[in-house]
Amino acid sequence: MPRKARNGVIRPYKIEVKKTLKDGTTKTYVRWKCSFRGHQYTAQTYRACDTKLRKAIEEENTFGMTSDNNVRFGEYAAAWLERRKADTDPKTFANYTTLVETHLHPYANQKLGEMNATRCARIIDHMKVTDHHGNPTGKKASLSLRKQMRTTLNQIFKSAVADRIIPTNPMQGVPTPKNKDITHELVKERDAFTEQQAHDILVAATHLGIRDGAKEWFRLCTGMRPNEVLGAKLEDLTLAATPDGIPYGSYNVNWKLEELKKDHGCGNHPNRKGIWPCGYKRAASCPFWKWRIPEGFDMEELEGRWCLTRPKSKTGRRIPIVPSLAQAMSAYLKATEHVPNPNGLLFRDDDGNPLDPAEDMTNFRELLKNAGIDNPEGRYRHETRHTTVTILKSMGVDDGLVQEIIGHSSSLMVEHYRHASLDESLSAMRRMEQPLGLKEIGWEA
Incomplete structure (x- = not known):
């Protein structure tokens, strides 16, 4: 039977497929088949094949093309x-x-x-x-x-x-x-800390000593993301003082700490056992390994799998350092002058390597426990960022300025966005000092 009638109408046609069975006998199977725009449609019955054909024609009439049913x-x-x-x-x-x-x-x-x-x-x-x-x-x-x-x-x-x-x-x-x-419980776990809770956390941080406590003050008083805190560089921190001796400063968010994956560089595919041409399964063991990053990706290698990459929000976001935090950071810099710093990191371990995020999470939850915060195991450090936003907005700071300080990209705030001077941002951030009681806690430089 022809695939297309003389009048141009496409109809399914019957085909017979012969298969040899295991016992040597031959069995004939009947199928119906049709072709439309280069696609083949088959079915066990005429009606089923005709249904597929009509669907394909309807798709072309509606969308200008048909689906390729052969692609999984x-x-x-x-x-x-x-x-x-x-x-x-x-x-x-x-x-x-x-x-x-x-x-x-x-x-x-x-x-x-x-x-x-x-x-x-x-x-x-x-x-x-x-x-x-x-x-x-x-x-x-x-x-x-x-x-x-x-x-x-x-x-x-x-x-x-x-x-x-x-x-x-x-x-x-x-x-x-x-x-x-x-669930309601999940929402509750990710809520911002109250002003009293934030105050208690800062007090508990002072008991850790300046080496660990300053990092927690920096985290809560800047509203930076966790990986931005761990990837903070010393060169991006600026500290100064007013003519009457009041300390202040700013930090430019240019980097974040990130774990990057590695790929094999010894070939395109492993063998059936998962072994690559270099003789290893793990890409990190390959002598010719390469970073799994797109072309032109901006990054700095640190140690092992850890690298510095550009932040989620725009590079160079400037965050003001309020006087109480500036005092804490001055004391911190003085206390860590002797700590090796081959990577120029603001916060680092005794060897100068980046702090492990998992260990940072554990230490943060232990701090919350010491501060008497409920459900510390359900906290993930991002709550400090929410806290900064909540306090700034409760003190009357407009959405546009909060967005610039925190680095939000919410479409609800875009219409308010404008460039703020450091003086204006610092004035906004200083409003947090009173509800958090920063002056009463204090650090000595």
Whole structure:
């Protein structure tokens, strides 16, 4: 039977496929097949094949193209991931890799063209927390992780549309996960500290001694992100004094501490046992290893896997140092003059290497415990950033100035954004001294 009638109408036609069975006999299978715009459609019945054909014609009439049902989701997602390696921030790429290779792996064999909005929404809603081996734990994934999944799926399908594999992006019909999906307890754990709690934390920090205490004052009194604090450089800190002897200063946020991954540089693929041409499995053991970073990525190597990379918000964000913190930092600099500093870090260990974030987290929670803060194990250091914002806004500092000091990029604050002078920013930050009782605590230089 011809594939197309003389009048141009396309209809399925019957084909016979002969297969030899294990016992040597031959069996004939009947299939129906049709071709449209270079795509082949097959089914066991005429009606099923005709349905596929009509769907393809409808897609072309509506969107100008048809879906390629031969492309599997996992195959395309892996190719998309490989392309993104060259132009994506290392931390973002690591998140993409985890989402694609772990959370999306169960859907690898599904056809890309059959991934509709309902199915994608179900994938996001059913996400589970995984252990170190990538196995689901049964606990529902956090709101943040589900938002990352929606973003990742959206980019994969946008790329597939651009490659003319699917006619539309199904993620356009998938809403962004909302705050109502997270529990009350989780919201409570991430709240800012109260003014009294912040005061108690600063008092407890003074009992640590100037070496460790100054870092905690710096963290709470600047509102910087945790990795920006650990990646702070000495050259970016400026301290001075007014004519009447009042200390003050500023810090320019140019770097953050980040763990970067390494790739093998000895070849393109490992063997079946996972061994690369260099003889090792781990990229860090490869004599020809290279950083897993996009071309032109700005970074400074420190020690081991730790590097300095550019901050999330704009480089050079200037944060004023209030008098009480300036006094603490002066005392800190004097106390750490003898500590090696090959990397020019503001906060470092006894060998001059960067402080480990995991150890910093442990020390921070121990500080909260000493300060009498409830549920210290549920805190993640980012609360100090929220605290700075809360206090500044409660003291009447406008949103635009808070945004510039803290480095927010919220679209709700963009219309208020303007460049503020150091005097104006310092005046705003000094309003925190009274509610926190900084003058009463004090440090001696």
